[in-house]
Each structure stands twice: as structure tokens, then as C-alpha cells.
Amino acid sequence: VIGPAIGGVVVELIGWRWLLISASPLGFSCTALAFMFLPASESMDIGRRLREFDWLGSVLFALILTICMLTITNGHRIGWLSPVSIAAWVVVVSLTLILFFQQRSQIIPLIPVHLFKRKLFSMGSGASFFTFLSGTAVFFIMPFYLQGVLGLSPTIAGFVIMPMAGAFAISGPLAGFVSDKYGWTRVELLGLGMAACSLIFLSFIDQDTRMIFLLPFLALIGMGMGFFYSPNSSSVLSVIDPSDYGVGTAFLNLVRNSANIIGISMATMIITTMMAHYGFQASLDAVNDPNYGDGIKLAFVSGLSVTLRIQGILILASVLLTGAKNINLRR
Secondary structure, three states: OHHHHHHHHHHHHOHHHHHHHHHHHHHHHHHHHHHHHOOOOOOHHHHHHHHHHHHHHHHHHHHHHHHHEEEEEEHHHOOOOHHHHHHHHHHHHHHHHHHHHHHEEEEEOOOHHHHHHOOOHHHHHHHHHHHHHOHHHHHHHHHHHHHOOOOOOOOHHHHHHHHHHHHHHHHHHHHHHHHHHHHHHHHHHHHHHHEEEHHHHHOOOOOOOOOHHHHHHHHHHHHHHHHHHHHHHHHHOOOOOHHHHHHHHHHHHHHHHHHHHHHHHHHHHHHHHHHHOOOOOOHHHHHHHHHHHHHHHHHHHHHHHHHHHHHHHHHHHHHHHHHHHHHHHOO
């Protein structure tokens, strides 16, 4: 919850690189505590698990995401129909097909292909993908708007983003409690409605937007994401065997993180393309350059508005998949 505020202070006082450095001790501490307190599996054989781990699938998946992300974010520079772009998408499609068939033969696959035979698992995972594809890019883009357009310091920008992170953290447990009483689907749709409303309203922000307008909708999108994610995860895991809980949970995290990466790439692509259209440097950092004047702010805000509206529309895909999942639950 307080991470954005701490991050803003660190960036302003000593630089953004220290954010990465300061996270390392926390990671080592968590690893040490896990070894100390988490019970060890009786059947755990580290050597055997390392041999059975799907190294090839992991490399293929990483290559697919990397090429996809680089192609999306640089498409306006190299040309969407240029030989390089077309070749990149051909490689992505080819690697995806190779990964699909490779996963079917794995003992411990990176992606549990066999679980996609269950409609509820497939639809729930798809809804999660589109939701995080649409919603989480706001976390990444908003600091550029707050600092470059509104002229806030990194510290103040961090405090402004806190309600978004705080609402996400608080709404998750609350959504779990509410969904036990009223069912998964209603709470998921409530969360998606919150996220869609927030994205549409935020698409109207400009250089003169006041905090009294901005803060509630930042909190609303965080709450909407939390209200969706908790019951969605529960509903997806409810249709698989207990022996698959581990791989199912890991796959949901993979879906969420992949959607985050692709969503950020899409948002960056749309905004920088709009900035280039207005004749400015196609870089998010350019919005902080005072030499460009107010023109760069207008270009950035125009791209941000288009991005948020597209993301709001993409939420409809999650709504349709969630509704279809509910129909199958009733059968």
C-alpha cells in the first residue's frame, strides 16, 4: 500500500535505480523466511525437480513475450507493415505453435494445456487476461501524467497513486468475503464495472484536472481490480482437481503478469504514436522535457485518452467471458 509513496521518495532523493537495488534485501529476506517457516514437501527432490522443470518451454515463452513487446512498442518507428514487423509477428506465431505442441508432451508443463479442456478454466483465465491487460497499465502510465503533465514531484506523485494500490489491497479480502455470500460472478461483474467506469472517466483528464476528480477514480480502478481478481481466481481453481492447484495458481499468475507486460506495451505504443503524430519525440520521457512546452503535454494527454478508452472497451471482453462462465456454472 505504501510502496508507491516510498518509491516516489526514493526516486526524488537518490534516483530510480535505487528502487531496484533496495528491493534485493527484501527478496533475500522473504526467501530466508520461506526456508525457515514453510513446511518442506516430503517428496521434494530438488535435483529431480530441476531436471523435470520445463526449461525449453520457459525459454520459448520468454522469447514470445519479448518479441511481442518489442514489436508493439517499436511498431511506429520501424513501420507496422515493414518486413521487420511482419517477420517478428511470423516468429511470434511460429514460436507459439511450437510452444503449444511442446507443452502437450511435458511431464510438468509451464502451461497446463490439459486444463483448457475445462470451459470454466479457459473462460476464467481469458477474463483475467483481458482485465489485467486493460487495468494495470494505469499503474505504469499515471506517474508520467502526474509528473510530466501536472508537474508534481515524484514524492507527491507516489502519494497520489497510493489510493489505487491501497484499494486493490483492501478490496481483495473484502471481495472474497462478499463472494462467499452472493457468488463469484456478481462480485466479478461488480469489479469489472468499477474498472470500466474508472477507465472511461479517467480518459477525460487533461492538463487542468484537479486532484478531487482524479483521486476517487484512481481508487475506483484499484478497487475494481481487487473485486474481480479474488473471486475470479477462486472460481477458476474450483473446477480443477486439488492435485492441480499448484500448477493452476502458477498459471493464473503467469496470465496476470503476461497481461501486465503486454498491456503496458500497448499503452506505451498508443501514447508514443500519438506524440509522434503531433511532431514530438516518440518517448514517454519526452513529456518531462521543458523545452517542448505545453504542446508535448497536449500530445501525451491525447494519447492517454485514446489508450484509456480502448482499455475500457477491452474490459467488455472480460464481462462477456465472465457472463459465459456463469451460464456454464448454471448448467
